[in-house]
Structure formats: C-alpha cells, structure tokens
Amino acid sequence: MYLTPEQEKLLQDGRPSEQTAMKLLVTLGEVHGAGRLIPVTWAHVSGASYLTIGDTGLEFLEDFCHDVSVRVKTTVNPISIDLERWREMGVPKEYAEKQMKIVEAYRGIGVEETYSCTPYLIGQPPSKGEHLAWAESSAAIYANAVLGARTNREGGPSALSSAVTGFTPEFGLHLDENRKAGVKVNVEAKLGGMRYSLLGLALGTMLDGEIPYFQKLPGSDEDLKWFGAALASTSDATLFHVEKRTPEWRNSLHGRLRTIRVTEKDLKDAQRSFSTGEEADAIGIGSPQLSAKELEAIAVLMKRYRPKLPVWVFSSRDAKSRAGDAVKTIERYGGRVWADTCLEVSPLYYMFKTMATPSGKGAYYLPSLCKQKVILEDLAKLLRRYS
Amino acid sequence: MRIQAKRLFGGRGQGPAMVSSNPISFLGGVAPTTGEIIDTHSPLSGRNVSGRILAFPGGKGSTVGSYVLYGLARRGRAPAAIIVERPDTIVTVGAVIGKIPAVYGIPPDVLHDGEWVEVDADKATVRVRDVTSYDVVTCFLRNRGRILLLRRSAKVGTFQGTWAGVSGYVEGDEVFLERALKEIIEEVGIADPVLAATGEPVYARNGDRLFIVHPYIFEVDTRNVRLDWEHAEYRWVKPAEISAFKGVPKLAEAYQSAANGVPARMANRRRGPPP
Numbered sequence: 001m002y003l004t005p006e007q008e009k010l011l012q013d014g015r016p017s018e019q020t021a022m023k024l025l026v027t028l029g030e031v032h033g034a035g036r037l038i039p040v041t042w043a044h045v046s047g048a049s050y051l052t053i054g055d056t057g058l059e060f061l062e063d064f065c066h067d068v069s070v071r072v073k074t075t076v077n078p079i080s081i082d083l084e085r086w087r088e089m090g091v092p093k094e095y096a097e098k099q100m101k102i103v104e105a106y107r108g109i110g111v112e113e114t115y116s117c118t119p120y121l122i123g124q125p126p127s128k129g130e131h132l133a134w135a136e137s138s139a140a141i142y143a144n145a146v147l148g149a150r151t152n153r154e155g156g157p158s159a160l161s162s163a164v165t166g167f168t169p170e171f172g173l174h175l176d177e178n179r180k181a182g183v184k185v186n187v188e189a190k191l192g193g194m195r196y197s198l199l200g201l202a203l204g205t206m207l208d209g210e211i212p213y214f215q216k217l218p219g220s221d222e223d224l225k226w227f228g229a230a231l232a233s234t235s236d237a238t239l240f241h242v243e244k245r246t247p248e249w250r251n252s253l254h255g256r257l258r259t260i261r262v263t264e265k266d267l268k269d270a271q272r273s274f275s276t277g278e279e280a281d282a283i284g285i286g287s288p289q290l291s292a293k294e295l296e297a298i299a300v301l302m303k304r305y306r307p308k309l310p311v312w313v314f315s316s317r318d319a320k321s322r323a324g325d326a327v328k329t330i331e332r333y334g335g336r337v338w339a340d341t342c343l344e345v346s347p348l349y350y351m352f353k354t355m356a357t358p359s360g361k362g363a364y365y366l367p368s369l370c371k372q373k374v375i376l377e378d379l380a381k382l383l384r385r386y387s
Numbered sequence: 388m389r390i391q392a393k394r395l396f397g398g399r400g401q402g403p404a405m406v407s408s409n410p411i412s413f414l415g416g417v418a419p420t421t422g423e424i425i426d427t428h429s430p431l432s433g434r435n436v437s438g439r440i441l442a443f444p445g446g447k448g449s450t451v452g453s454y455v456l457y458g459l460a461r462r463g464r465a466p467a468a469i470i471v472e473r474p475d476t477i478v479t480v481g482a483v484i485g486k487i488p489a490v491y492g493i494p495p496d497v498l499h500d501g502e503w504v505e506v507d508a509d510k511a512t513v514r515v516r517d518v519t520s521y522d523v524v525t526c527f528l529r530n531r532g533r534i535l536l537l538r539r540s541a542k543v544g545t546f547q548g549t550w551a552g553v554s555g556y557v558e559g560d561e562v563f564l565e566r567a568l569k570e571i572i573e574e575v576g577i578a579d580p581v582l583a584a585t586g587e588p589v590y591a592r593n594g595d596r597l598f599i600v601h602p603y604i605f606e607v608d609t610r611n612v613r614l615d616w617e618h619a620e621y622r623w624v625k626p627a628e629i630s631a632f633k634g635v636p637k638l639a640e641a642y643q644s645a646a647n648g649v650p651a652r653m654a655n656r657r658r659g660p661p662p
Contacts (some may be wrong), residue, residue: 020483020484023396024480024483024484027395027396027479027482027483028476028479028480031395031474031491047451052449053451053452053454054454055419055458056419056451056454056455056457057451057454058459059454059457059458059461060454060458060484064484139577153477154478155450155453156450157453157480157484158476158480214493287577295411309467
C-alpha cells in the first residue's frame with residue numbers, strides 16, 4: 001500500500017497508540033486490496049457500551065486512549081446507561097462505575113460526547129461525497145444511502161484508529177465502482193410505521209451481498225432510518241438506492257439486474273419470526289435513538305393511550321433538549337425518556353424479561369444482548385393494547 | 388516444508404499446532420483471561436490456545452471477539468501465532484491490537500494437530516520440519532464444456548487408480564506453466580492447448596508430504612487423447628461430475644479454484660507493461 005510521507009511518519013514515529021492505529025488501518029487496507037489511505041472528515045466510534053464490550057474492551061480502551069487525541073471530528077455511539085439518571089434504570093453501582101471508566105477513556109482523547117447512534121441528526125450532517133469512518137451499522141447505512149456520504153461499516157477499533165489518525169483505507173464503499181446497485185427490489189406490501197422495520201428485516205435475509213435498488217419506496221427520512229437499521233441487522237448491506245429520492249440513484253443502475261419481490265407474507269413472516277414473547281413487561285422505543293420530531297409524535301400517542309406498563313424511550317441528549325415539552329408529556333403519562341444509551345445496549349435484564357418494541361433492529365439484538373423475549377409490533381397498537 | 392502465506396501481523400512464533408476445521412467465536416468461545424476454549428459446541432472444547440499455533444478458517448460471532456484476543460495477549464496467554472484461512476475483521480483487528488504474529492491464506496487442514504510449527508509472520512512463512520512439500524501443476528483440459536479426467540495407472544508412484552487432471556511435479560526452478568505444457572504433450576498428446584484460467588494453489592496434506600497444487604484450465608480443440616504409461620483410461624466429464632469420481636486429494640477443489648481463478652486474458656494482461 002502507498003503511504004504519504006506524513007502517514008509513513010505516523011506509522012514509524014507516532015505515539016504507540018498512533019502506531020497501532022496506523023498498523024490496523026494498513027493491515028485492513030491490505031487485506032481488502034486498498035491502494036492507499038484517504039483522509040476522513042468525521043469518525044464515529046462504536047464500542048462504548050459496557051454491556052457489549054465488557055471488561056476486555058474496557059481494558060483495550062484504557063490502554064489505547066492514554067496517550068492519544070483525536071485528529072478529526074469524532075462522535076461516540078450510545079453507552080449502556082443514562083449518565084444523569086442511571087440509578088432509575090435499576091443498574092447496580094459497580095456496573096455504572098465500569099461504564100464511567102469507558103466514558104473517561106473516550107473523554108480523554110477529546111471526542112464529542114454525543115453517545116448517539118444517530119450522529120447525522122446532531123449538528124450539521126455530512127455532505128454528499130464526504131469520506132467518513134463510521135462504525136454503527138444503522139448510521140453507516142443512513143450516511144451512505146440517504147446522505148450520499150461514503151463510509152464502510154467500520155468496527156469499534158478501526159473507527160477509533162481513523163479518529164486518532166484522520167485516515168481510512170480506500171476500499172469498498174469509498175470507491176464509485178462499489179456503490180452500484182446489484183439487485184432491484186419490488187415492494188408488494190403496504191408500508192408505514194413498523195412495516196419499514198419489517199421490510200428491512202425481511203429483505204436482509206434475501207440479499208446475497210448486493211446493494212438493493214428500489215424503483216419506489218415512499219416514506220420520510222425517519223422511515224428510511226428504521227428500514228436501514230433493520231436491513232443492516234439481517235445483512236451486511238451498508239447502502240441502498242431509491243429512485244428519484246436518494247442522492248446517487250441516477251448513476252447506480254447498470255446492466256441487467258435480478259428482481260426481488262418482498263410481499264405482505266414476507267413482512268408477516270419477519271414479524272412472526274422475531275416475536276418470541278407473550279406478555280410484555282415494558283415497551284421499548286429506540287434502536288436507533290429517536291429524533292426530536294419522533295419524541296413529539298410519541299408524546300401525542302402517550303397522551304391518547306396512557307399506557308399502564310413502563311414505556312422506555314431512548315433518545316440522544318441533543319434531541320431531548322430540543323423536544324423538552326414532548327419529554328415532559330411522555331414522562332407525565334408514565335414514560336421514561338433516557339439519553340446517552342439505547343434500547344439493546346442498556347442492561348434491561350435488571351428490570352425486564354419481555355420487551356415489546358416497534359424496532360426491527362431492537363427485535364434482532366434484544367434476545368442475545370439483553371436476554372429479552374420480544375414482541376415486535378406497531379407502536380400505536382402496543383400502546384393501545386396496554387392502555 | 389516451508390510454505391508461503393500472506394502477512395497479517397508481523398513477528399515470529401512457534402509451538403504445537405492447534406487445528407480447528409470450524410470457525411472460532413472468540414467472544415463467549417474463549418475465556419479472555421486464561422485462553423481456555425469454553426464453547427461447548429467446539430471440538431476443541433476444554434483445550435487452551437495459549438502458546439499454540441492456532442490454525443482455523445476464520446472468526447465468527449461478535450466483533451467484540453477482537454478484544455478477547457487483546458485480553459489474552461495482555462496476559463501473555465495468546466496463541467504463539469495465528470494461521471487463519473480467511474482474514475475477517477475480528478481476527479485481523481485482534482491480531483493487530485494484540486500484536487500476535489499472524490498469517491493468512493493457508494487452510495487449517497495443511498497442518499496436523501499437535502505437530503511443531505514455526506511461523507515467521509514477517510516473511511509470511513509457515514514451516515513444519517518433518518514434512519516435505521512438492522509443487523505440482525494440474526491441468527484441466529476443456530473441450531466444448533467437458534473436462535478431461537485421467538485414471539492413474541498402477542505404474543505411477545502415487546495415488547494409483549484414482550482420477551486426476553494432467554499433472555506433474557515442478558522440478559527445480561522450472562516455470563510452472565512450462566511444466567504444465569510439457570505434461571499435456573507427454574500425457575495426452577494434445578498440441579496447442581490455450582490457457583483459459585489460473586487458480587490459487589490448493590493444498591493437499593498426505594502424511595508427511597504436502598502437495599501444493601497449482602491448477603489451470605486449458606481449452607483444447609480435440610477430444611482425441613493418446614495416453615502414455617501414466618494413465619489407464621480417460622473420460623470427458625461435465626464439471627459438476629468431477630466430485631463424483633474417486634480422485635486424487637483435493638481434485639474437485641483444484642478444479643473449482645481454477646474455475647474461480649484469474650481468466651487467462653486478465654492473467655496475460657497483468658504480465659504486460661503497465662498502461
């Protein structure tokens with residue numbers, strides 16, 4: 001791989017963690033056939049929740065972060081607790097202390113403490129064509145598909161390496177030729193609400209590594225967020241195109257492509273296969289975190305249905321601060337709006353055994369990460385059922 | 388034998404091989420403080436990776452598995468070296484952050500569990516002292532979609548009675564492709580074969596011998612075959628039928644490697660001057 005003199009210097013003479021970071025980027029690049037390292041404008045690191053990375057992950061971060069600083073804008077994925085209200089989440093003190101050590105490690109290298117899986121909703125989103133190094137599969141697919149930015153689906157350590165060096169190996173979705181559609185998708189089912197999640201879950205199982213192309217996929221940016229998060233859970237898809245909608249649809253088709261049909265039955269099957277519980281202990285709304293606009297919509301529903309079981313809503317501190325009235329309404333009607341964390345990276349098992357959620361990504365990960373049984377259902381239906 | 392792999396992370400390590408034919412899940416599969424394999428579904432369950440040359444197809448499961456390799460290395464409990472067939476993100480990241488000597492591109496069945504292996508990851512070589520390796524070319528001749536298989540005679544030194552492509556040992560510094568062309572003339576008497584594809588080498592371990600098979604596909608314009616003493620009979624078969632024949636070790640894999648390999652036009656172009 002070709003390295004610039006500046007990159008070579010960082011690899012040979014940088015601080016120990018900078019050398020490790022450069023070695024990691026060069027090795028990943030060589031394995032994937034990259035010819036060089038390119039600058040990124042923004043790194044988004046995952047691996048911040050003590051629930052997911054555990055003691056060995058904490059050890060790595062403490063060792064790695066003690067002698068470096070970030071060189072580009074760096075945001076961080078959700079941690080496993082609300083930093084201000086973790087006691088209300090039923091989390092033991094020892095657990096919170098471990099989590100705080102992870103927070104301190106990231107704080108020490110100068111990250112923006114977003115603790116969010118929706119960094120594109122905080123401040124200025126990345127522009128079309130901008131090169132990023134984003135971990136968090138739901139954010140990476142959103143950045144590529146909806147914003148037209150360019151990132152591979154990074155892991156925690158590779159995104160962290162990009163944060164402290166400012167570079168990423170040029171392969172995969174950084175290159176034009178790897179951003180073309182590989183399969184057409186016809187949706188032959190009603191869409192709306194949770195059905196965007198079901199579409200993502202179902203389509204993910206039908207792909208064979210191709211980038212999907214929709215001639216028609218109506219819905220808001222939020223709908224595409226839920227769809228993308230679910231799709232990235234059941235497949236390694238990190239980009240999709242929608243005709244007359246997403247930034248790169250015009251140049252994405254070439255040659256004859258096979259067509260996948262996704263039917264009403266496929267959506268129902270997805271819902272059934274991810275529903276493993278009978279009676280919910282709580283309703284969990286998040287994964288990905290909710291936008292300010294979505295918090296406002298939930299406030300309206302909470303007021304209408306006044307549900308009788310705990311409703312845990314996951315958002316970013318940023319969105320929460322911009323939707324103060326909605327947060328108050330949700331909490332007045334029995335809900336809790338947590339910041340800094342998200343549905344399946346928080347230790348729900350201290351409080352609940354069966355979680356009802358409208359999130360496809362949540363339904364995919366809750367059983368393994370949080371030992372939960374799951375009821376996957378539309379939010380309004382859930383709130384009505386438990387009102 | 389000393390075989391050439393590809394470097395994942397530099398350094399050197401030696402020790403007894405621990406061979407897994409299945410992918411390994413490090414998170415939940417290997418204890419991060421001791422190196423014991425705690426995955427009860429693994430055939431290696433209860434054994435310990437520390438100080439071993441760990442040979443396996445790839446990682447599986449959570450990407451947090453990289454941190455498990457880091458945790459082991461930090462405690463001096465890591466494998467002495469890693470030989471991974473496919474370098475996925477989990478293993479690549481784990482080897483780099485744990486500074487564990489690691490190479491890739493070698494399937495685990497090249498090694499026998501327990502034998503002493505030396506890995507020089509800087510040079511990307513894997514060495515087993517008591518094993519001898521042999522470079523072999525094997526040529527699949529193709530005519531109108533059918534592939535020529537030959538049954539080895541009783542007079543040859545190895546694998547008598549089994550089916551094979553046109554094959555031969557590479558001698559000294561000989562160019563592989565020249566050996567292939569010589570063998571085609573000698574064994575089946577077909578002139579002017581046209582190279583169609585070249586595959587990645589396929590490894591076949593047989594006791595204390597390792598055959599490094601370099602596979603090729605050639606197009607030929609005749610099905611007239613003139614056998615020499617090395618073969619007893621021949622057949623033109625469909626590619627899908629190859630695996631049904633009792634072949635020399637890794638026969639079907641060798642064909643598949645060539646079929647998936649670099650088409651000859653590309654191969655020729657690569658050798659040309661840069662554009």
